[in-house]
Amino acid sequence: MAKTLRVVVPPHPLIAHWLTVLRHEGTPAALFRTAMEELGRWLSYEALRDWLPHRREVVKTPLASTEGTMIEANVPLLAIPHLPGGLHLWEGARQVLPNADLCLDGVPSGIEAQAGVVLLLDQINDGETVLSILNRLQQEQVDGRRLRVITTICASPGLKRIGEAFPDITIHTACIDADLDEQNQILPGIGDPLQRLGIRSTQAT
Numbered sequence: 001m002a003k004t005l006r007v008v009v010p011p012h013p014l015i016a017h018w019l020t021v022l023r024h025e026g027t028p029a030a031l032f033r034t035a036m037e038e039l040g041r042w043l044s045y046e047a048l049r050d051w052l053p054h055r056r057e058v059v060k061t062p063l064a065s066t067e068g069t070m071i072e073a074n075v076p077l078l079a080i081p082h083l084p085g086g087l088h089l090w091e092g093a094r095q096v097l098p099n100a101d102l103c104l105d106g107v108p109s110g111i112e113a114q115a116g117v118v119l120l121l122d123q124i125n126d127g128e129t130v131l132s133i134l135n136r137l138q139q140e141q142v143d144g145r146r147l148r149v150i151t152t153i154c155a156s157p158g159l160k161r162i163g164e165a166f167p168d169i170t171i172h173t174a175c176i177d178a179d180l181d182e183q184n185q186i187l188p189g190i191g192d193p194l195q196r197l198g199i200r201s202t203q204a205t
Contacts (some may be wrong), residue, residue, distance in 0.1 A: 005163030006170040007154065010046040012133050015039065019174040021150060022112030022190040033088055039152050039174055040120065047118070047172040048096060071099075076115035078103055082129060085122025085193050089150060093120060107136040117142050121151045122170070122193040126184045127158030134166050144168030153192070155178060157187045169201045 023029055053072035058065055077099040081090040090102065100118065111117070116135065124130055130149070137147065138191040149171040156178050162169070179187040190196070 005167050007157065007176060008170065008172045009160060009175060012042060015042050015174050028183060029196060030196050036088035036152065037092035040089030041095050042095035043150045043172045044097045047150055050149060069080055073099060076112050079117055079118045080107060081120040084199050086120040089120040107140060111140045111142055117147045118147045123186060124154040124158045125152050125180055125186050127161040131165055142172065148172060153186060153190055155180050
């Protein structure tokens with residue numbers, strides 16, 4: 001069976017709300033930052049729903065014994081925010097990933113064979129930056145089963161490029177927009193997130 005890129009857009013009203021805040025041209029930088037953090041939190045929550053290693057365990061309450069679920073804390077989890085914009089997603093994601101090791105210098109060398117990896121990017125337009133990071137992760141033997149990509153918004157052309165090169169990964173995003181303009185900006189998009197955060201950058205993702 002051929003592999004197909006999996007892009008998850010959770011139908012959650014809080015995710016839709018914070019995306020709308022990002023889209024609005026009148027949103028001030030401080031609120032834009034809050035919206036990024038909230039999307040980082042809720043998208044990470046959704047991404048972990050069927051992915052975190054866990055086990056069943058019998059526990060004793062004050063009254064009786066019952067079976068519950070425990071996260072496997074011995075399985076390493078790495079969070080890799082693409083700087084600088086992805087760091088704002090991480091500020092929200094850390095609330096649901098308290099045990100994740102933060103990697104601020106890009107993809108580390110010697111990733112453990114069982115480690116899960118969460119990649120956070122402010123947005124995906126033409127896919128160039130994502131492909132570069134995925135190639136680096138591939139060199140570290142990280143396949144799609146061990147990886148989740150979290151981003152506020154994606155453009156269809158970028159997803160097409162990523163899917164052709166890495167069809168086994170899963171991306172969680174608030175929205176997929178259809179087009180890019182001549183400057184590789186997503187339409188209708190959210191504008192340049194770094195500019196709206198007051199950060200100067202010309203990098204494409």
